[in-house]
Amino acid sequence: MISFNKFYQQISQNRLSHWLNVLPAQLTHWRETQLHGDFSLWKKTLDALPKTHVSTLDISESVSIGTQDDISSGEFKRITNLLKKLKPWRKGPYHIHGLHIDTEWRSDFKWDRLVPYISDLKHRYVLDIGCGSGYHLWRMRGAGAKFVVGIDPTQLFLMQFNAVQHFIQDPNVHLLPLGVEQLPELKAFDTVFAMGVLYHRRSPIDFIYQLKSQLVAGGELVLETLIVDGDENTVLVPGERYAKMRNVWFLPSCAAMCAWLERCGFENVRVVNTDITALDEQRKTEWIDTESLKDFIDPNDASKTIEGYPAPKRAIFIANTPKA
Numbered sequence: 001m002i003s004f005n006k007f008y009q010q011i012s013q014n015r016l017s018h019w020l021n022v023l024p025a026q027l028t029h030w031r032e033t034q035l036h037g038d039f040s041l042w043k044k045t046l047d048a049l050p051k052t053h054v055s056t057l058d059i060s061e062s063v064s065i066g067t068q069d070d071i072s073s074g075e076f077k078r079i080t081n082l083l084k085k086l087k088p089w090r091k092g093p094y095h096i097h098g099l100h101i102d103t104e105w106r107s108d109f110k111w112d113r114l115v116p117y118i119s120d121l122k123h124r125y126v127l128d129i130g131c132g133s134g135y136h137l138w139r140m141r142g143a144g145a146k147f148v149v150g151i152d153p154t155q156l157f158l159m160q161f162n163a164v165q166h167f168i169q170d171p172n173v174h175l176l177p178l179g180v181e182q183l184p185e186l187k188a189f190d191t192v193f194a195m196g197v198l199y200h201r202r203s204p205i206d207f208i209y210q211l212k213s214q215l216v217a218g219g220e221l222v223l224e225t226l227i228v229d230g231d232e233n234t235v236l237v238p239g240e241r242y243a244k245m246r247n248v249w250f251l252p253s254c255a256a257m258c259a260w261l262e263r264c265g266f267e268n269v270r271v272v273n274t275d276i277t278a279l280d281e282q283r284k285t286e287w288i289d290t291e292s293l294k295d296f297i298d299p300n301d302a303s304k305t306i307e308g309y310p311a312p313k314r315a316i317f318i319a320n321t322p323k324a
């Protein structure tokens with residue numbers, strides 16, 4: 001079984017110790033009642049990964065673990081076959097002993113767009129809400145963060161994270177299978193990231209308050225979300241589907257998003273980047289079996305989704321909680 005004991009032990013010694021008031025009970029409940037039907041299959045896959053000697057590690061420019069020369073060709077084949085059992089691999093890319101996990105998303109593009117604008121992560125406690133397989137967790141650690149926690153309720157992503165962690169073995173990077181709504185008001189993180197999650201929330205204002213309550217005074221929020229063109233009164237609530245996704249609720253304009261953040265008590269709110277998602281950032285690869293961006297866009301008009309809404313455009317917002 002997946003155990004979180006090491007995490008509990010670690011936070012008992014650091015500024016997250018008050019999380020222990022609720023977390024072990026939540027995760028025990030999760031383990032007893034919430035496990036995905038394929039969970040034990042995925043766990044077997046994880047347990048079958050060979051222990052390897054990792055000769056080199058880069059998590060500051062990419063996520064590249066070891067070289068192909070560290071392992072035998074049999075081990076390479078075995079790792080490839082096992083990791084393919086954890087498809088779909090959406091967020092990445094990862095390089096593991098020469099194996100290129102060419103994920104659906106080039107999550108490194110998003111990282112490159114935001115990294116010039118964020119506060120130096122050195123020595124910081126960092127939380128990534130809705131972290132997927134945890135690609136950005138590694139890049140945060142690579143940028144010097146002291147303690148990195150990701151949360152994501154999708155269990156396959158926890159397995160993918162653990163597969164990468166199996167090779168890296170960094171005690172200061174963790175992923176917990178939680179939704180944002182399960183977090184107590186920790187007020188303990190120096191930086192909170194929430195990227196690609198707001199539009200999946202039915203109550204975006206409650207969501208912003210939940211993000212705020214994870215931050216220390218004077219902390220930094222990095223929020224990335226789908227946006228539409230328009231003024232501070234413009235918000236798109238699409239119909240049943242947006243770009244074939246069923247669970248999309250609020251797409252604000254940049255001005256509306258800034259107004260929401262300010263209304264919730266954030267200061268120094270700014271938009272640092274906007275970007276139309278290009279077909280080289282989200283595309284079908286051999287690591288996913290489903291459709292990708294190309295199939296979600298109107299084949300005759302790339303400025304529209306298949307449903308006729310504005311095509312995906314994303315913005316990165318940075319804001320601070322008031323200083324104490």
Ligand code: SAH
Pocket residue numbers: 091107110129130131132133151152153154157178179180181194195196197200224
């Ligand atoms: N942050 C990553 C992944 C975004 S995809 C990036 O920007 O590349 C959105 C993620 O939000 C998915 O992995 C999904 O599992 C997660 N998610 C869905 N509901 C959530 C919730 N209630 N709390 C936290 N994360 C959630």
